[in-house]
Amino acid sequence: MNTAASTNAKSRTAAPEARPVPVVSRAPAPARLKFWGVRGSIPTPGPTTVQYGGNTACVEVRADGQIIILDAGTGLRLLGCQLVAEFDTHPLDLTLLLTHTHWDHIQGLPFFLPVYQPQNQLRILGYEGARHGLEVVLAGQMESPFFPIGLREVPANVRIEELKEMSFNVGPVRVQACLAHHPGACVGYRLFTSNGSIAFFPDNELPRQRATANQKMVQFLRGTDVLIMDTQFDAEEYQQHIGWGHGCLDDVVALALQAEVKQLFLFHHDPDHDDAKVSQMQAYARQLVAARKGKLQVEAAREGATVELPARVRA
Numbered sequence: 001m002n003t004a005a006s007t008n009a010k011s012r013t014a015a016p017e018a019r020p021v022p023v024v025s026r027a028p029a030p031a032r033l034k035f036w037g038v039r040g041s042i043p044t045p046g047p048t049t050v051q052y053g054g055n056t057a058c059v060e061v062r063a064d065g066q067i068i069i070l071d072a073g074t075g076l077r078l079l080g081c082q083l084v085a086e087f088d089t090h091p092l093d094l095t096l097l098l099t100h101t102h103w104d105h106i107q108g109l110p111f112f113l114p115v116y117q118p119q120n121q122l123r124i125l126g127y128e129g130a131r132h133g134l135e136v137v138l139a140g141q142m143e144s145p146f147f148p149i150g151l152r153e154v155p156a157n158v159r160i161e162e163l164k165e166m167s168f169n170v171g172p173v174r175v176q177a178c179l180a181h182h183p184g185a186c187v188g189y190r191l192f193t194s195n196g197s198i199a200f201f202p203d204n205e206l207p208r209q210r211a212t213a214n215q216k217m218v219q220f221l222r223g224t225d226v227l228i229m230d231t232q233f234d235a236e237e238y239q240q241h242i243g244w245g246h247g248c249l250d251d252v253v254a255l256a257l258q259a260e261v262k263q264l265f266l267f268h269h270d271p272d273h274d275d276a277k278v279s280q281m282q283a284y285a286r287q288l289v290a291a292r293k294g295k296l297q298v299e300a301a302r303e304g305a306t307v308e309l310p311a312r313v314r315a
């Protein structure tokens with residue numbers, strides 16, 4: 001056993017009184033979610049993406065005394081800076097839910113400052129990645145020659161747990177998982193907080209020929225307060241990308257209406273879409289809702305935007 005592994009094992013068996021108190025329960029804040037990365041596939045910094053942002057998938061949820069992070073794309077780095085600035089040396093007890101291990105959902109992890117502070121705990125939950133096991137996949141991107149510090153060497157107590165059940169709890173927050181239609185093992189999550197439910201499907205296609213599967217998705221999402229879903233393509237682009245595992249805007253709006261979702265956030269913006277295109281897709285989605293006389297609110301997810309729960313957007 002190497003030193004890193006034994007350090008980790010030691011902290012895992014630490015006495016209960018040494019376990020950090022969840023910070024949010026000590027400093028109650030209004031329940032909210034915040035977008036730290038909204039882009040799909042690859043980061044897209046530059047002048048054409050300043051409005052919606054170029055970092056890849058990462059959403060922070062604070063509710064019921066928990067800080068729950070949804071995916072670890074490059075937006076995770078900014079969240080880490082914020083957490084360290086906000087909580088300084090107070091211990092953090094964080095939970096990261098991974099939908100899958102494609103690069104745009106894990107690349108922020110090596111740059112997440114809280115894992116470099118010994119007082120912090122990070123529990124990473126997800127399903128088996130690419131038959132190698134979640135831990136092997138996550139540690140792999142931090143092995144030499146890709147990165148100088150191994151995941152098992154970081155000072156924080158990082159625990160990786162492979163999920164077997166499709167329903168589990170993060171503190172008082174009940175979480176349900178649902179298989180997504182996307183290459184490899186990929187899921188979406190629905191979090192039931194005391195301030196409403198949030199569903200997160202960053203990578204998902206709604207194949208038009210699979211009506212039964214889509215019907216299951218409607219049931220899974222029924223009555224969701226905030227749905228964050230892959231809308232990478234408009235209808236025309238989708239025709240060229242059928243089977244790629246990403247969402248068509250028209251289909252996602254139809255699904256959200258059918259499932260009586262209250263608020264939909266367009267997510268996983270295509271790296272080739274500039275701000276004007278994303279705004280145009282938002283406007284088009286709103287037209288679709290108006291044409292159906294729906295009550296669904298639609299926003300394109302924007303890096304840095306906060307949504308108070310029950311849903312209300314702040315810039």
Ligand SMILES: [Zn+2]
Nearest residue numbers: 040041104203
């Ligand atoms: Zn993705």
Ligand SMILES: [Zn+2]
Nearest residue numbers: 100102182203
């Ligand atoms: Zn993916």
